[in-house]
Amino acid sequence: MSKLLSKPEEKKIRERVPFGQPDSSPFPALVLDGPDDVKDVWPMKEDVRAMEFSGAWRSAVGALAIDILGGKARGKYVRWRIQKHFFTTVSAWRETVRWAKEAETKNFQARPLLVELSEGAPWGNYVFQILRDKRRASALFIQLFGTQNAVPCRRCERMMREAHLKGYTGMYPFFPCRSFIPGSALGGNKSSACACCSFNLTGHKCSFHNADSAAGYLVASDFTGSLPEDINDDNSPMVARLSPEFLISYIEERTSGAPASGGQEYW
Ligand SMILES: [Zn+2]
Ligand SMILES: [Zn+2]
Numbered sequence: 001m002s003k004l005l006s007k008p009e010e011k012k013i014r015e016r017v018p019f020g021q022p023d024s025s026p027f028p029a030l031v032l033d034g035p036d037d038v039k040d041v042w043p044m045k046e047d048v049r050a051m052e053f054s055g056a057w058r059s060a061v062g063a064l065a066i067d068i069l070g071g072k073a074r075g076k077y078v079r080w081r082i083q084k085h086f087f088t089t090v091s092a093w094r095e096t097v098r099w100a101k102e103a104e105t106k107n108f109q110a111r112p113l114l115v116e117l118s119e120g121a122p123w124g125n126y127v128f129q130i131l132r133d134k135r136r137a138s139a140l141f142i143q144l145f146g147t148q149n150a151v152p153c154r155r156c157e158r159m160m161r162e163a164h165l166k167g168y169t170g171m172y173p174f175f176p177c178r179s180f181i182p183g184s185a186l187g188g189n190k191s192s193a194c195a196c197c198s199f200n201l202t203g204h205k206c207s208f209h210n211a212d213s214a215a216g217y218l219v220a221s222d223f224t225g226s227l228p229e230d231i232n233d234d235n236s237p238m239v240a241r242l243s244p245e246f247l248i249s250y251i252e253e254r255t256s257g258a259p260a261s262g263g264q265e266y267w
Contacts, residue, residue, distance in 0.1 A: 093137070126199075
């Protein structure tokens with residue numbers, strides 16, 4: 001018997017309002033429909049304007065494009081498309097870089113990297129948090145190549161459930177809840193914490209951390225309600241892309257910096 005979710009927690013999942021449905025939140029959604037909306041939806045705070053646009057920050061933005069999504073993701077999540085050298089660019093842990101090289105060599109298919117919109121700008125919290133702590137680059141990698149958990153971990157589930165009450169988007173910084181699971185291409189004997197908990201630096205508390213049986217992921221296999229993919233390419237098509245060039249010049253105009261470097265492929 002798995003201890004990953006208690007009966008009350010399973011019940012809460014059953015009762016969950018399916019994500020992506022219109023909700024009755026009193027908080028306005030941040031709607032980003034194209035480059036013209038960037039300044040309104042993602043205002044650049046004064047302390048960021050005062051920063052020098054150089055070094056790791058510039059390199060990271062140069063390895064990042066952002067897809068603005070319509071449909072269910074509209075106003076909630078954007079898709080980050082990171083170039084393959086992103087992990088070296090942000091000085092990720094050696095192990096993460098090694099994973100990234102392995103994923104590239106073996107041609108693993110990356111999954112869409114959906115990032116919560118409100119802090120998902122290149123001058124938003126998530127980018128700076130990645131630059132500040134290498135563990136978060138590993139979390140990004142889990143989200144790219146991990147497996148979607150049959151039910152979200154406790155924290156992700158709670159984030160989704162409470163979102164409309166507390167006025168935030170849903171689970172963050174990523175959607176959905178993914179981990180490396182035993183038996184998967186990059187998984188070991190034990191499962192990893194999910195990417196959201198890892199990014200939050202509370203991976204050790206994630207209900208999927210070090211689970212040793214694949215059965216753990218089917219903890220709610222008797223669950224017959226709908227836990228839909230919720231957001232996918234079909235229901236959330238890209239409506240605009242903010243290229244690295246656009247993002248770099250946008251930031252350059254508002255801060256100060258040095259010339260950009262290029263790149264091609266994206267995950
Ligand atoms: Zn999770
Ligand atoms: Zn978790």
